[in-house]
Amino acid sequence: MIEQQHKRVAVIYTTRGNSGGNAAGQEQAxxxxxxxxxxxRHSLASYGVSDAWFLHGSDTPGADVLHSLGQWGHGAALDEIVRLIRVTRPEVILTWMPNYVVGENHEDHQAAGVLATEAFDLAANPLAFPEQVEAPRERLGIGNYGEGLRLWQPKKIYYFSDTTHFDFLHGKGPECQTNDMSPSRKVPYSRVAAEAWNYYKTQNDFTDAQLKEFTEMPVRLIFGKSLVGGSATSDVFEGITSAPVAYTRARGYVPPAPGLELELGGPWAFYHAFWPAHNIEHLDLYSPEAQVAPGETLWVPLLIRNDTDAPKQVTLRSTLSSGWSQKPDATIYTVPAHDAYAIQLKITPPAAHKDTWQTLKWSAESGGQSVGSVTLRVDVAANGLPQ
Amino acid sequence: MKVFLSFVLAVFITSGVSQSRAQQAPPNPEPDSRYKVDILEVVGHPDDDIEVVQN
Structure with a gap:
């Protein structure tokens, strides 16, 4: 697409990749x-991309998006991405899916997707980082205040995922085959990708077979939103012209209805509020899921919200598969009015359930009335990253 | 009559001065087009861009 339609591309890396092993030498940190x-930069140049920016986030191996956002300085990172959108004025943004998924599920990937989505909704808002859009008083002078940027509203945003199961992606966005031939190079795009990958020697610990599988997979995009129409699966540039579009306000945070509620906490609670706030509630694509190795501990945060005017006593019950254990054992929680009780559960699966999916369930009641229930599908398999 | 002509002349000159002040402003500097892109990728790490290179 980039090559065939002569599209210009730039890349923002939210970290410089200062963590992880080095497959090429001793250099660390x-x-x-x-x-x-x-x-x-060398890899990008190999396929014709010359503009790239590296932000100051630290590479944080883990699976909790809120950890990355905290480590990076959420506001500072957002400031930089909004600035770069105003500098580059993109029609389309491509980024990682802001969701918790079984797969690599890297928190830095998720955080990049969160920041890109927020920046999509803020770059045309004059109240977002207004110092960036203040006109210089004398542009040829020195000591000017203001950065002199213009507001800019991107038109579409799409996501991609590091999931290891692709069932939920079908029909959710355009899919591109990598065996199509590059007109200029006369080789398949998978070959272009493999050549680009070869520049990443410090991360290239794949076998030839793994690299072949990786680069020959179709590129599956997930439609985020469009301000210029078009269907989810149509061409990324359908409906896009060179004319700018007006600022479009996202819905913003919608508080829950008054009452008692049980929900998954941590990143799940965050995304539950994040998606509708940014008009991408359709990213609720699958039941909540997680991954844990047999014998290791799975962190399951639960949240009991009490948006009523009186304190409430809530009884929590768990329904776990045979052989699974849970700590702590406390089952009765007192939740003050207009407050939330964050429960941190540690769940351990038995070795016998290796390479299976199990469904865990928790339900809550108060005063004889159901408060609700939550389920979590768990893939009992090793994951390279700490949860 | 001289007074009247002087008045007309003064009005003419004054209006001419005010017209000469309404000059065309210089064009608003355009955003720097060298960095305009069609697609902006926002990713976490060096090598993440490979996810869509095949595209």
Missing amino acids: NALADVREMEA
Whole structure:
């Protein structure tokens, strides 16, 4: 698409990749980041991309998006991405899916998707980082205040995912085959990707077979939203012209209805509020899921919200598969009025359930009335990242 | 009559001065087009861009 339609592309990396192993040499931490920035620039150049920016987030191996946002400085990272949207004025933004998924599920990926989505909704808002859009008083002078940028509203946003199961992606966005031939290079796009990947020596610990599988997979995009119409699965540039579009306000945070409610906490609670706030509630694509190795501990945060005017006593009951254990054992929680009780559960699966999916369920009641229930599908398999 | 002509002349000159002040403003500087893109990728790490290179 980039090549065939002569599209211009730029890339923002929210980290410089300062963590993880080094398959090429001894360099670690900041030195590794320096090497990886060069690798990325060389790789991008191999397929015609010359503009890239590296933000100051630290590479944080884990699966909790809120951890990355905290480590990076959420506001500072958002400031930089909004600025770069105003500089580059993109028609389309491509980014990681802001969702918790079984797969690599890297928290830095999720955080990049969260920030890109927020920036999509803020770059045309003059109250968002207004110092960026203040006109310089004398543009040829020195000591000007204001950055002199213009407001800019991107038109579409699409996501991609590091999931290991693709069932939920079908029909949710355009899919591109990688065996199509590059007109200029006369090789399949998978080959272009493999050549681009070769520049990442510090991360290239794949076998040839793994690299072949990785680069020959179709590119599956997930439609986020469009301000210029078009269907979810149509061409990414359908409906896009060179004319700017007006600022479109996202829905924003919608508080829950008054009452008692049980829900999954942590990143799940965040996304539950985040998606409707940004008009992407259709990203609720599958039942909540997680991954844990047999014998290791799965963190399950639960949240009891009490949006009533009186304190409430809530009884929690769990329904776990045979052989699973849960701590703590407390089952009765007192939740003050207009407050929430965050329950941190540690769940351990038995070895016998290795390589199976299990469904865990928790339900709550108060005063003889059901408060609700939540389920979590768990893939009992090892994941390279800590949860 | 001289007074009247002087008045007309003064009005003419004054209006001419005010007209000469309504000059065309210089064009508003355009955003720097060298960095305009069609697609902006926002990713977490070096190598994440490979996810869509095949595209």
